Amino acid sequence: MNDALDVAVRLVIVFGLFLVLPLVVGQTEHKVMAHMQGRLGPMYAGGFHGWAQLVADGVKFAQKEDVVPKDADRRVFQLAPAVALLPYLLVLLAIPIGPGEGAVGQVIDAGIFFVLAVMGVGVLGSLMAGWASANKFSLLGGLRTAAQLLAYELPMLLAAASVAMAAGTVSLPGILNAFEWWWLPWQIVGAIVFFVAGLAELQRPPFDMPVADSEIIFGAYTEYTGLRFALFLLAEYAGIVVLCGLTTVLFLGGWHGPFGGDGLGWVWTLLKTAVLAFVVIWLRVTYPRLREDQLQKLAWTTLVPLALAQIALTGIVKVAIQ
Amino acid sequence: MILAAQAAAEAPGFLSPSGVEIAFLLVGLVTLGAAVVTVTTRQLVHAALWLVVALGGLAVEYLLLTAEFIAWVQVLIYVGSVVVLLLFGLMLTKAPIGRSPDADSGNRPVALGVALAAAVALVWVVVDAFRTTWIDLDGAVQGSTEVTGATLFKHWVLPFEALSVLLLAALVGAIVLSRKKEQAR
Amino acid sequence: MDPLLPPSRPGIPGSGLAKGLAVTLRTMMKKTVTAQYPDVQPELPPRTRGVIGLFEENCTVCMLCARECPDWCIYIDSHKETVPPAAPGGRERSRNVLDRFAIDFSLCMYCGICIEVCPFDALFWSPEFEYAETDIHELTHERDKLREWMWTVPEPPALDPKAEEPKEIAAARKAAEKAAEKAAAEKAAAEAAAQAGLEAQEEQQ
Known part of the structure; x- marks a missing residue:
């Protein structure tokens, strides 16, 4: 009974974080993007600086009619948002926020494989949506999504493999237990490759070719309305949280910080994740969208060789210090 | 799945199966069903999506057999990459929504024969190999990454390397094919 | 290379990307330009055609x-x-x-x-x-x-420096100047007369 209660409490906490953190990131994006463009952003909803804007948006989405196009493949079309969103919830379960068993939803032995595998599944949602919408723009968006995923999955995996080699384990808490501060410069190339590839996998600008609004309206999500559309958006922001959390755990030392003992570990994790989320928004505001050929070129001719070089470096250093 | 049924049938605790065994059996049935739908449905993309269900079911079966590493690799490679590639190909061919009446070939009996032969061979080999082996769920984990890695690189290095040679051959073949095409232009 | 083009400096790779990031960051630190109209009335230029x-x-x-x-x-x-x-x-x-x-x-x-x-x-x-x-x-x-x-019409804006003065003021000033000239002339005449009287007295003595 106690075990069941423990599991239930963990699930509720993770679910709560899953609902709250993406909204926080979304609101931060509203505000940061606005100020980077000399604007104020939302100011009214909720009273104080528009803090409840996304809640209001959610209410609006919930009120909208749920439209399924006549020629669409109904079941696949309706299932797609869930397929896009749920994997991120599962991944969040495996990210350790602090040291010890108490600070992770579920310790998973092959943690890296779990998170990368499940994140890859999330993209299936976009593909299903793109195909089932019976819309050429959606189909193009789905194609671009697939092409992007195929290109960027490899560098992401290679970069993660480099950390796993360094730590000698594929478990996320295990990696953090083995972390030393000098891993930061040692794995920095891998970190950048991982982060950039993750951004591309999330289809965040500047890698938002699959939803390029000036060309294909909103890619795979063109036909979606109401709550299902909101779920896709939530998936994107949950993806940001997950990607930043993962980069923190794999490359930035998670709960390790220059000061403050293990008790404050979770603060460090959240802080690093928040900084990375800010960087995600910052990159979105700064850079224009990459063209499809530039996207593929970046993945195959820059990120993959860099990731391989990182793996070689990791191997050499690992052998040297043994 | 057939393996699951037989394993359960041969189990000493067949009349009082544990929760894990029941789950294993049910997931096996779902996987089998999804696999059958995959090859019988006339809707191309649906077939690919049912394949996702079948492969995911297999991953769950691996999990229930405590082979965590294999399970996640299964999801990563098959669901995350192979099926995405498959869908990519289907979308490029502009797979229609709805039934494709021409999505059938005369090879049906042959395919059935091959599938049955493969299934019989696999079931026979696996059942013969693990006839009375039981996984002790309470003991040391037998399918963790460490154990899998050690087994793979201590006892099965030769097949592993042979497999990678096969992949290399496929890679070289692909390059040769694509180069030939370019010259033809 | 085209001699008309400015020589392209190779620079450090990625410096352009960093520059872009710096621009957005700097803009974020600056004051925003959003007009919060219904809450704050806009400051309109004096000759606004409302x-x-x-x-x-x-x-x-x-x-x-x-x-x-x-x-x-x-x-x-x-x-x-x-x-x-x-x-x-x-x-x-x-x-x-x-x-x-x-x-x-x-x-x-x-x-x-x-x-x-x-x-x-x-x-x-x-x-x-x-x-x-x-x-x-x-x-x-x-x-x-x-x-x-x-009643909401603002005062007319100040004239540009060195502008011609308004006609009303010019006319008034001219009138005032004329009056002043006249007064000065009269005064001068009176003084001259007085002076002449004095000189006549001195001569008599």
Whole structure:
């Protein structure tokens, strides 16, 4: 009974974080993007600086009619948002926020494989949506999504493999237990490759070719309305949280910080994740969208060789210090 | 799945199966069903999506057999990459929504024969190999990454390397094919 | 390489990307330019063309504005009144009295010709701009409304440095200068006369 209660409490906490953190990131994006463009952003909803804007948006989405196009493949079309969103919830379960068993939803032995595998599944949602919408723009968006995923999955995996080699384990808490501060410069190339590839996998600008609004309206999500559309958006922001959390755990030392003992570990994790989320928004505001050929070129001719070089470096250093 | 049924049938605790065994059996049935739908449905993309269900079911079966590493690799490679590639190909061919009446070939009996032969061979080999082996769920984990890695690189290095040679051959073949095409232009 | 093009400096790879990041970060630190209009009124420049105000005391119902208006959006009604003679035994005068002065702001194109053309300074630009209505007919604003707007007309802006001074002031100044000259001349003459008287006395002594 106690075990069941423990599991239930963990699930509720993770679910709560899953609902709250993406909204926080979304609101931060509203505000940061606005100020980077000399604007104020939302100011009214909720009273104080528009803090409840996304809640209001959610209410609006919930009120909208749920439209399924006549020629669409109904079941696949309706299932797609869930397929896009749920994997991120599962991944969040495996990210350790602090040291010890108490600070992770579920310790998973092959943690890296779990998170990368499940994140890859999330993209299936976009593909299903793109195909089932019976819309050429959606189909193009789905194609671009697939092409992007195929290109960027490899560098992401290679970069993660480099950390796993360094730590000698594929478990996320295990990696953090083995972390030393000098891993930061040692794995920095891998970190950048991982982060950039993750951004591309999330289809965040500047890698938002699959939803390029000036060309294909909103890619795979063109036909979606109401709550299902909101779920896709939530998936994107949950993806940001997950990607930043993962980069923190794999490359930035998670709960390790220059000061403050293990008790404050979770603060460090959240802080690093928040900084990375800010960087995600910052990159979105700064850079224009990459063209499809530039996207593929970046993945195959820059990120993959860099990731391989990182793996070689990791191997050499690992052998040297043994 | 057939393996699951037989394993359960041969189990000493067949009349009082544990929760894990029941789950294993049910997931096996779902996987089998999804696999059958995959090859019988006339809707191309649906077939690919049912394949996702079948492969995911297999991953769950691996999990229930405590082979965590294999399970996640299964999801990563098959669901995350192979099926995405498959869908990519289907979308490029502009797979229609709805039934494709021409999505059938005369090879049906042959395919059935091959599938049955493969299934019989696999079931026979696996059942013969693990006839009375039981996984002790309470003991040391037998399918963790460490154990899998050690087994793979201590006892099965030769097949592993042979497999990678096969992949290399496929890679070289692909390059040769694509180069030939370019010259033809 | 084209000699006309500026030499491309190789630079550090990625420096352009860093520059872009710096630009956005700097903008984020700066003050925003958003106008929070309903909460904060905008600071409008002095010659804003918001709406037209009527100073009806100056209006003589000459109808120039109504005739010059390109889209005929000014409505003027008036009648004649007879004013008793100013001096006893004089002739009676007739005077135009304004009955109605309305501007249809659904037609007005804010060209300002009426204001330019008014010879008696009865029409003015007001920066007031919040007069939206829910019905297009209500956009025809009558004289009381136009008069209310008159009180929102700002003082005329200061002249440019070294500009020619306004005609009224120039005329007044000229008049004053003339008067001063005259006074000075008279004074000088008086003084001269006095001086002459003194000299005559000295000579006598």
